[in-house]
Amino acid sequence: MPRRGGLAVLLLAILRAQLSSAAPLNGSKWTYVGSTGEKSWSKKYPSCGGLLQSPIDLHSDILQYDASLVPLQFQGYNVSNKLLNLTNDGHSVRLNLNADMHIQGLHSHQYRAEQLHLHWGNRNDPRGSEHTVSGKHFAAELHIVHYNSDLYPDFSAASDKPEGLAVLAVLIEIGSFNPAYDKIFSHLQHVRYKGQQASVPGFNVEELLPERPDEYYRYQGSLTTPPCSPTVLWTVFRNPVHISQEQLLALETALYCTHVDDPSPREMVNNFRQVQKFDERLVYISFRKGVILSVALAGVLGISIVAAVSIWLFRRKKSKRGDSKGVIYKPAIKKEAGAHA
Numbered sequence: 001m002p003r004r005g006g007l008a009v010l011l012l013a014i015l016r017a018q019l020s021s022a023a024p025l026n027g028s029k030w031t032y033v034g035s036t037g038e039k040s041w042s043k044k045y046p047s048c049g050g051l052l053q054s055p056i057d058l059h060s061d062i063l064q065y066d067a068s069l070v071p072l073q074f075q076g077y078n079v080s081n082k083l084l085n086l087t088n089d090g091h092s093v094r095l096n097l098n099a100d101m102h103i104q105g106l107h108s109h110q111y112r113a114e115q116l117h118l119h120w121g122n123r124n125d126p127r128g129s130e131h132t133v134s135g136k137h138f139a140a141e142l143h144i145v146h147y148n149s150d151l152y153p154d155f156s157a158a159s160d161k162p163e164g165l166a167v168l169a170v171l172i173e174i175g176s177f178n179p180a181y182d183k184i185f186s187h188l189q190h191v192r193y194k195g196q197q198a199s200v201p202g203f204n205v206e207e208l209l210p211e212r213p214d215e216y217y218r219y220q221g222s223l224t225t226p227p228c229s230p231t232v233l234w235t236v237f238r239n240p241v242h243i244s245q246e247q248l249l250a251l252e253t254a255l256y257c258t259h260v261d262d263p264s265p266r267e268m269v270n271n272f273r274q275v276q277k278f279d280e281r282l283v284y285i286s287f288r289k290g291v292i293l294s295v296a297l298a299g300v301l302g303i304s305i306v307a308a309v310s311i312w313l314f315r316r317k318k319s320k321r322g323d324s325k326g327v328i329y330k331p332a333i334k335k336e337a338g339a340h341a
Ligand SMILES: *[C@@H]1O[C@H](CO)[C@@H](O)[C@H](O)[C@H]1NC(C)=O
Pocket: 019, 022, 023, 025, 026, 027
């Protein structure tokens, strides 16, 4: 009897060991580094090697102003009176939002919130945003994931369908302490390992959004993690939010991708995907390009100055010859400067 019991335990141990060693090779297992890193995602998840992939670099060549991009309405975002589940899913820290929280004003459909999560770098290289702006990474990035609840019954039904998903992306930069983000960060210690969950007090999720949420980038892309479904209508807010150095460090150091009892723990760092090819797409923007406009203004100003100096030199040359006609040019200079101011 004891011998058979011992054998059963041994068999169970072998089975367990086999399962856990086989696991990294399998479909549900993907990582940001190593043999299951993003270059190999498309082997198990063909969409990851397909069209309309995210994230992307937002640079001026591909931006186009679109006056129809109106401000979104964030309804039911104040979930102060609810309890929410915070989870470590092995890839990020995720807050489930199974409440009556939705966006109005996106292609005349209602998109209901499903969850939010973050992407970040590591303490030595805190450049962990997924989207970049003119090649520049931000410290981290928040994604609030929604599904089209007009067309589909739930997130999983919507996730691989046309017009299925909408994600709001917030770029995060180091600055002053952010009390809204601390409503997530202050609970990280309870979900350090994969599979751990904590019930956390709800709060007004709209406080996670930056100033001027009416200014945003809009494009058609994909989930940035497997299965990389190309079904996401992206809204990347133009303005970043700030969190403190200490808050960022907490995010970069608190979490593990592995279970609590894993003999080879992996830190949850650099959980961002590289920017993807953009091909024929355009990014629509709800705001006038401030940078481009000031470059144009500087150009006009430069030309005006050159013109004014040329006229002045020309005038001086003439007056040296003892010609008093130079006076005639004075009003012309004033007019030139006035027209471009
Ligand atoms: C992993 O996938 C292989 C085939 O690729 C299969 O034989 C094995 O049973 C799978 N293991 C688990 C744990 O799903």
